Amino acid sequence: MIEIESLTKRFGDRTVLDDISLSVGSGEILAVVGPSGAGKSTLSRCVSFLERPSSGTVRVDGKDFARLDGAELIAARRDIGVIFQSAPLLRRRTVAQNVALPLEYLRATDASIDRRVGELLDRVGLADRSGYFPAQLSGGQKQRVGIARALALRPSVLLSDEATAGLDPSTTKSILALLSHLRDEFGLSVILITHEMEVVREIADSVARIDGGRIVEHGSVTDIILDPDSALARELLPERPAVTPDGPADIWEVSYASRRVPLDWLTAVHSVPGISGLRVDVLSASVEAIRGVAVGRAVLAISPSAPTGFADHLRDRGLHVRTAQISSRREAA
Ligand SMILES: Nc1ncnc2c1ncn2[C@@H]1O[C@H](COP(=O)(O)OP(=O)(O)OP(=O)(O)O)[C@@H](O)[C@H]1O
Numbered sequence: 001m002i003e004i005e006s007l008t009k010r011f012g013d014r015t016v017l018d019d020i021s022l023s024v025g026s027g028e029i030l031a032v033v034g035p036s037g038a039g040k041s042t043l044s045r046c047v048s049f050l051e052r053p054s055s056g057t058v059r060v061d062g063k064d065f066a067r068l069d070g071a072e073l074i075a076a077r078r079d080i081g082v083i084f085q086s087a088p089l090l091r092r093r094t095v096a097q098n099v100a101l102p103l104e105y106l107r108a109t110d111a112s113i114d115r116r117v118g119e120l121l122d123r124v125g126l127a128d129r130s131g132y133f134p135a136q137l138s139g140g141q142k143q144r145v146g147i148a149r150a151l152a153l154r155p156s157v158l159l160s161d162e163a164t165a166g167l168d169p170s171t172t173k174s175i176l177a178l179l180s181h182l183r184d185e186f187g188l189s190v191i192l193i194t195h196e197m198e199v200v201r202e203i204a205d206s207v208a209r210i211d212g213g214r215i216v217e218h219g220s221v222t223d224i225i226l227d228p229d230s231a232l233a234r235e236l237l238p239e240r241p242a243v244t245p246d247g248p249a250d251i252w253e254v255s256y257a258s259r260r261v262p263l264d265w266l267t268a269v270h271s272v273p274g275i276s277g278l279r280v281d282v283l284s285a286s287v288e289a290i291r292g293v294a295v296g297r298a299v300l301a302i303s304p305s306a307p308t309g310f311a312d313h314l315r316d317r318g319l320h321v322r323t324a325q326i327s328s329r330r331e332a333a
C-alpha cells in the first residue's frame with residue numbers, strides 16, 4: 001500500500017511536484033502519465049526515497065520513510081522494487097549473478113541465494129538463460145532480468161519508470177502480462193510511469209495525469225472511460241477516422257460507454273427527426289472493451305449539415321455526442 005499525501009518537491013526555488021495526493025492499494029496498478037518534465041520520475045524517486053519530499057508524506061505499508069534514517073531506512077527500502085527503462089545490468093555478471101545482487105548485499109547464504117534466484121528466473125521465464133551475459137539477451141529479456149532482480153527481496157511495492165519504453169509492441173505486451181501476473185501473485189502495489197497509452201489500457205486499474213508537477217486528472221480507468229468529458233479518456237481511446245468525407249459535412253463523434261453497449265446503439269442516429277433526407281457517412285466505428293467497460297464510438301459525417309436538435313435527440317437516447325474535427329484530404333493538400 002502506497003499513500004502519498006500533499007507531496008511537494010522543490011529543487012531550489014523550482015516546485016517540481018506540487019501538492020500530490022495519491023494512493024495505491026495492494027494488488028493495484030496505478031499508471032502515471034504526463035509530458036516530459038512533468039515530474040513523473042521525481043515522484044517515483046520520492047516514493048522510493050531516493051529524494052526526500054520538501055513537504056507532505058509518503059507512506060509505504062504504513063511506514064513514513066521521512067521518519068527513518070540509516071539502517072532503518074535501508075531496511076524499509078527493501079519493500080520497494082524499482083525497474084527502469086533499459087534495466088541497468090552489470091555487464092560482467094551473468095543473468096543469475098545480476099539477480100543475486102540484492103541478496104548478496106543482505107549476506108544471504110549461497111544455497112538460499114541459488115534457490116531464490118532459480119525461483120525468480122523461473123517466474124520471469126528465463127530459467128534457461130541463467131548463465132548468459134547481458135550482451136547476449138534481447139531488450140525484453142534484459143527487462144525480465146531487471147524485474148526478477150527488483151523482486152528478489154520480496155517487495156510489496158513495485159515502481160516502474162518507463163520500463164517498456166523502446167520495446168516492440170509484442171515484447172511490451174509480454175512484459176505487461178508478466179507484471180500483471182506478479183501483481184496478482186504477490187499483491188504488489190504498482191506505480192507504472194509511462195508515456196504509452198497502450199500500457200494504461202492494458203493493465204492499469206487507475207491512472208493519474210501529471211502536468212507541471214500537479215495532478216490534472218486522476219481516477220479509476222473505468223470511471224475515466226465512462227466520463228465523456230475526460231481529456232484522458234480521449235487519449236486512451238484516440239479516434240482515428242479511416243476515411244474523410246467527399247464534400248462539406250458536419251462531423252460528429254457519437255459514443256456509448258457502459259458495462260454493456262446495446263448492439264443497436266448506432267441505429268438511434270437514423271431516428272433523429274429530419275435525418276432521412278440527409279447523407280450519413282460513417283468515417284469510423286468501433287466497439288472495444290477496456291478493463292470491463294465497453295465503448296462504442298463512431299465518427300459520422302452528415303452532409304450537408306446535421307438537422308437542428310441532432311445532438312440533443314441522441315443525448316436523450318443515452319449517447320454522448322460532440323462535434324468533431326477531422327483534417328480532410330483537401331485541407332492537407
Ligand atoms: N535533481 C534535480 N535538480 C534540479 N531539478 C531537477 C532534478 N531532478 C529533476 N529536476 C527537474 O524536475 C522536473 C521534472 O523532472 P522529471 O525527471 O521528474 O520529469 P519526468 O516527468 O520524469 O520527465 P520525462 O518524461 O522526460 O522522464 C524537470 O524540469 C527537471 O529538470
Ligand SMILES: [Mg+2]
Binds near residue numbers: 040041042161
Ligand atoms: Mg522521467
